[in-house]
Amino acid sequence: KKMVYYFGGGKAEGSADMKLLLGGKGANLAEMTNLGLPVPPGITITTEVCKEYFELGQKFPEGMWEQVLEGMKKIEEEMGKKFGDKRNPLLVSVRSGAPVSMPGMMDTILNLGLNDETVKGLAESTGNERFAWDSYRRFIQMFGNVVMGIPHEKFEEILEAKKREVGAKADVDLTAEDLKDVVKRYKELVKKETGREFPQDPYEQLKMAIKAVFDSWNNPRAIKYREINKIPEDYGTAVNIVAMVFGNMGDTSGTGVAFTRNPSTGENVFYGEYLKNAQGEDVVAGIRTPQPLTKAQKTSPEQVSLEEEFPEVYQQLLKVRDILEKHYKDMQDIEFTIENGRLWMLQTRAGKRTARAAVKIAVDLVKEGLISKEEALLRIDPTLINQLLHPMLDEEERKRAIEEGRLIARGLPAAPGAVSGKVVFNADEAVELAEKGEKVILVRHETSPEDIHGMHAAEGILTARGGMTSHAAVVARGMGKTCIVGAESIYVDYDKEEFRVGDVVVKKGEVITLDGSTGEVFHGELKTIPAQISGEFEELMKWADEIRDLKVRVNADTPEDAKQGREFGAEGIGLCRTEHMFFKEERIPVVREMILAKTEEERKRALEKLLPMQKNDFIAIFEVMNGLPVNIRLLDPPLHEFLPKTEEEFQRTAQEMGLPVEEIKKRAEELEEVNPMLGLRGSRLGITFPEIYEMQVRAILEAACECKKNGIEVLPEIMLPLIADDRELKELKKLIDRVAAEVFLETGVEVPYQVGTMVEVPRAALIADQLARYAEYFSFGTNDLTQMTFGLSRDDAGKFIGKYIELEILKGDPFMHIDENGVGRLIETAIELGNRTRPGMKTGVCGEHGGDPRSINFFQKVGVQYVSPSPFRVPIARLAAAQAKI
Ligand code: PEP
Ligand code: MG
Structure with missing residues (x-):
């Protein structure tokens, strides 16, 4: 039975219509390969294997491993490198990929194949020692966390300590020697936490990583995400094993995410972000705030767009954009890496978008002759229209608030709508308060998939870090929640349960207002007006x-x-319900008169x-x-719904009708029903x-x-x-x-x-x-x-x-x-x-x-x-x- 599908060298065994079997990512990598786009070679283990794996009590089905090894050989041939080779090692990424996109919910491991020997080979073959050791320390950190279950923070503590010791401001200031020491300490940490050495055999690493990815299908946040998004439990995830290309090889490298059209407004302009000298996860995790893709996107002169920094790669990306849109007939969300000036495509999928963008894109695609009117109509989820009808800030009120100095911060407008609510700083609390009927705004440094339930419960989300494609932005947009990300001027202090902007302090429980269409954050509650239709x-x-x-x-x-x-x-x-006309305050006494009348x-x-x-x-x-x-x-x-209830109401009714209170009460009693x-x-x-x-x-x-x-x-x-x-x-x-x-x-x-x-x-x-x-x-x-x-x-x-x-x-x-x-x-x-x-x-x-x-x-x-x-x-x-x- 075929359990593993290969793609590479311009040809793939799979295609875009095999999403159920290969997952969204695998199917689209295959499709992009067949379209002749530059995709690194790789293999996809099917979702069926994932299902079998669970049926067998978390064991690989017979024959799978042999097929993986066969696939790895093909990748080695295509790349001209060998997995585990001491001189010129092949490294791979191991990524999940379900039939329906579940951003950030499941596990990913990069740089797999590194060990104490291959790291030296990587340094030699690339002539870049610092890069090799940085990759190794990233790998131990990711593998240690995702596969071996060691908390992320423990690694971060070591890294931060090292930076303090040598006086480095950012990660990039650490030298190769520093990183060697970090690797040493990481390995000690692994030994201490798990009682075993960090695995050195690349094939053992690979086995463990595949297992971890399958297992992540059933981690709590993935289960919660499926529940909220109504994704069937029995889909399972595929596993993609892809040759690594490196965006962190120095200043001629980088990595980015782009949308073929603006995902917020739907405008037909290329839109995205990238980070120089970085690996893919850095963008999505929202740790550094990325730079814009195009010149047009720049909001300040200090920014350097990819269009300016890598003009040739940009031209190439424009072509890819065109090919993908014509082929898929829809707006795409792509991930790419630049390795020493060379472009590699790592993913494409239909881009998540706001309702407003969805409508504009669908209508534009009809006008561009790519889809029919019927197709356009079917593409819009009717329940998402709610978003379009979202309230906006009242402009007068907004001006006044600005004059009063209540505009406290500005971030990126990640998802539209104007909402007010009480500030909370963690997801559980957001859920708790929301269940009590309170409106809350979830405020975080950045969000992670663990916050998903809190984001769901909140009216809006505000983060201090991250870009338009960070986790918070993507998830909020999908949920139709108002969201502002990357409001860098705010400092979130979880310990004190407050955030500070300059000298303004906003404590837990205070009300703020977000305008997700402009990125403005206000202190206090602002009036909103109903949406207008485009x-x-x-x-x-x-x-x-x-x-x-x-x-x-x-x-x-x-x-x-x-x-x-x-x-x-x-x-x-x-339906015009006439009783609602009776409930008006000035009419209630007359209605009571009518009901209580004896004759x-x-x-x-x-x-x-x-x-x-x-x-x-x-x-x-x-x-x-x-x-x-x-x-x-x-x-x-039932008439009794209109009757007086409090003593005071009885008194007033009696007075108005000129009858004794007792009489009124008696009549009211007569109208009581057990089953109204x-x-x-x-x-x-x-x-x-x-x-x-x-x-x-x-x-x-x-x-x-x-x-x-x-x-x-x-x-x-x-x-x-x-x-x-x-x-x-x-x-x-x-x-x-x-x-x-x-x-x-x-x-x-x-x-x-x-x-x-x-x-x-x-x-x-x-x-x-x-x-x-x-x-x-x-x-x-x-x-x-x-x-x-x-x-x-x-x-x-x-x-x-x-x-x-x-x-x-x-x-x-x-x-x-x-x-x-x-x-x-x-x-x-x-x-x-x-x-x-x-x-x-x-x-x-x-x-x-x-x-x-x-x-x-x-x-x-x-x-x-x-x-x-x-x-x-x-x-x-x-x-x-x-x-x-x-
Ligand atoms: C109904 O019962 O469906 C209805 C429309 O009437 P009401 O909700 O007012 O009972
Ligand atoms: Mg009814």
């Missing part, structure tokens, strides 16, 4: 609208929400006061929605207190008539909640039609209106053919429908549903993604039955699922005609609807 976004959305069948409305209870929804492209209101007379008096208020609400909404349908739902929640969600709510209110619904219908239609007189086109739909029986519906439809006739007679105006029902009780779905006799449309209230189908409280399930998901009893939270098997089947049934009575009848979804891409895909399949999410999810729904169609 030209490319509009364009992409237009394409989505051309393609999709499913209509998208918006759930809106106020003119403001309605306006926001319309701006985002909603094609009507799918119909009393109730009517209160309702007369409410009528003009409701009418004005509807007028405002109709005005905004001019020409579009507005689906208004009559009162739904299954009690006197929804249309049952209309049956019990018809005058309430009469008032609401009158308000809706009087408003509609008045708007029509003023030249506004109104298309009201009146919807009954929680219907469970056709006679219930029949009764209430009669009420609505009667009030409508009265209003039309009184006003002398007629407005076309429809009466529909929500389908949110399972029984309603099962008798949908009977309901359709009276209901002109159905709107699936999937929140209640899920609650009642599962018998699972939508308000309390959160407490235990996690366990169900963990045990995989449930695939996901059914209140988030529609349960296709159960609730979904009810929806399908209802649509089918409804159509039997009323062919082509209108159906929509107004529960939370209407804004969830996965659910939208299902709704499209079963023939729902529109979805109606909250305003900010309207664009997500438009895109998801288009994707569901494609």
